[in-house]
Amino acid sequence: MDILHELYQTVEGRRQEKQEGSYTCYLFEKGLDKILKKCGEECSEVIIAAKNGKQEDTVGELADLLYHLTVLMVNEGIPFEAVEQELARRHQKQGNLKQFHQVDKNT
Template sequence: MILSRLARVLQSRHPAQGADPEGSYVAKLLLKGQDAILKKVGEESTELVMASKDGQPQRVVSEMADLWFHCLVLLTHHGLEPGDVLKELERREGVSGLAEKASRAADQG
């Protein structure tokens, strides 16, 4: 699966694994830390919204790829993998979105 392969590449580009921030965008972003990663996630989210609002389907695909990529970098920052997210989606499968949201609110509250 492409997400797993990409996650392995991102992990290998972590400065803690010896990746050079001067030669790797991902290493540089991970070295800058969570705030820089979150800024990129926000930027890519906004670009996706604008592409959709502008009715540009191919740009939606491109911006979604950018957003997913930066979300994968965020997972890497937290030591998580795409499989962790997929397991959560599987857990939610067949459960009403309203009920699932209410159960999260009850757990947090």
């Protein structure tokens, strides 16, 4: 089984069956604001680690971010398959560079 699917199932299980001492259960108990705060913190840590150029640190921070994003998905009732489907849909697109609005400075 894919490790991200396993992670999702584990997090989902922690939401359904509380386990004392579980960090995942703690996040669910604290609620959406805490989960979002942790996602933001981890995102910032990914950026810092990547900027510092040490791949080992960046990998660790990416794993932390993916974990917290998974907690967010479970908390919000977003099935893992929904994200997979969206990624697959986007993968089919060709030439999807966003066109930026051009400002006519003469008007």
